[in-house]
Amino acid sequence: MNTAMNFDAEAFKTATRSQWDKAAPGWNAHTPQIRSWLRQATDAMLDMAGVTSGAQVLDLAAGAGDQTLNIAARIGPAGRVLATDLSAGILDFAEVNAARAGYHNVDVRVADGESLPVDAASFDAVVCRLGLMFFPNPLRGLQEIYRVLKPGGGVCTVVFSNPAANPCIGILLSTAFKHAGLPPRDPYAPGGLLSLGEPGLIDELFREAGFKGVATTKLAAPFRLPSAKAYLDFVRASASPIQQILSKLDASAAEAAWMEMEERLSAYTNSDGWEGPNELLLTAGRR
Numbered sequence: 636m637n638t639a640m641n642f643d644a645e646a647f648k649t650a651t652r653s654q655w656d657k658a659a660p661g662w663n664a665h666t667p668q669i670r671s672w673l674r675q676a677t678d679a680m681l682d683m684a685g686v687t688s689g690a691q692v693l694d695l696a697a698g699a700g701d702q703t704l705n706i707a708a709r710i711g712p713a714g715r716v717l718a719t720d721l722s723a724g725i726l727d728f729a730e731v732n733a734a735r736a737g738y739h740n741v742d743v744r745v746a747d748g749e750s751l752p753v754d755a756a757s758f759d760a761v762v763c764r765l766g767l768m769f770f771p772n773p774l775r776g777l778q779e780i781y782r783v784l785k786p787g788g789g790v791c792t793v794v795f796s797n798p799a800a801n802p803c804i805g806i807l808l809s810t811a812f813k814h815a816g817l818p819p820r821d822p823y824a825p826g827g828l829l830s831l832g833e834p835g836l837i838d839e840l841f842r843e844a845g846f847k848g849v850a851t852t853k854l855a856a857p858f859r860l861p862s863a864k865a866y867l868d869f870v871r872a873s874a875s876p877i878q879q880i881l882s883k884l885d886a887s888a889a890e891a892a893w894m895e896m897e898e899r900l901s902a903y904t905n906s907d908g909w910e911g912p913n914e915l916l917l918t919a920g921r922r
């Protein structure tokens with residue numbers, strides 16, 4: 636199990652916050668593509684956490700709030716969803732998007748998922764879509780979820796599975812590390828895109844945090860776009876971890892890295908456009 640903390644977690648979070656503040660407009664602008672990519676996973680996540688009419692729900696690492704809108708629709712006016720995120724910049728979009736969509740049952744609060752400013756036992760359900768793998772200490776995040784859930788309440792997290800099942804992420808990371816002059820990194824090192832994909836790890840962490848009835852479902856979530864360039868446009872605009880690796884390069888050196896990524900990603904071009912395989916782990920448990 637690779638959860639050892641051999642780096643400065645607070646410095647890592649400061650960098651994460653600043654990168655997501657920067658990536659926020661790009662992530663928000665790609666909401667239609669993200670929504671269709673993660674539609675099935677989002678519905679399954681809400682089912683597995685037990686998000687139903689009238690529920691009090693915590694949406695952790697909510698980003699620009701795409702899944703927050705699904706939650707708001709499901710719980711209806713008698714329910715309430717609190718969307719939280721480390722980055723104020725991205726959470727501003729969640730607030731605006733919820734208001735524009737006419738939901739009055741959404742609150743937002745900037746918060747580190749490893750230290751939640753909310754009372755114990757205050758939510759019926761907690762969800763976290765593509766967020767937990769960025770926590771330097773995911774066990775602490777899960778212990779916080781356990782604390783804020785009411786007894787019997789449910790949680791579901793969505794993270795990427797192993798590197799072999801997510802080859803485009805492997806291409807992005809390996810190309811970025813090479814161009815940045817950095818050695819390849821253990822894909823399961825804490826805080827990385829694939830850090831919770833090690834088989835069995837997330838179930839173990841859920842159980843260690845105290846959850847009962849822990850179960851993980853694998854879900855194929857291919858990213859379908861018109862071209863490899865469209866995928867790279869998404870990554871360039873919104874994929875903060877890749878931008879973070881390339882951030883020390885000058886413009887022309889970074890451009891060379893992006894070009895090589897696009898070339899390698901073209902391998903996934905097909906007769907309908909482009910399809911990048913992804914596999915997600917949906918893990919549920921209850922307090």
Ligand SMILES: C[S@@+](CC[C@H](N)C(=O)[O-])C[C@H]1O[C@@H](n2cnc3c(N)ncnc32)[C@H](O)[C@@H]1O
Pocket residue numbers: 648651652655669695696697698699700701702719720721722725746747748749763764765766769770771
């Ligand atoms: C890939 S985005 C996912 C956003 C949203 N859940 C979605 O699926 O569209 C990852 C989010 O995790 C947030 N995040 C990373 N580390 C966090 C932490 N320690 N606490 C809370 N949020 C965190 C980032 O700020 C970012 O908004």
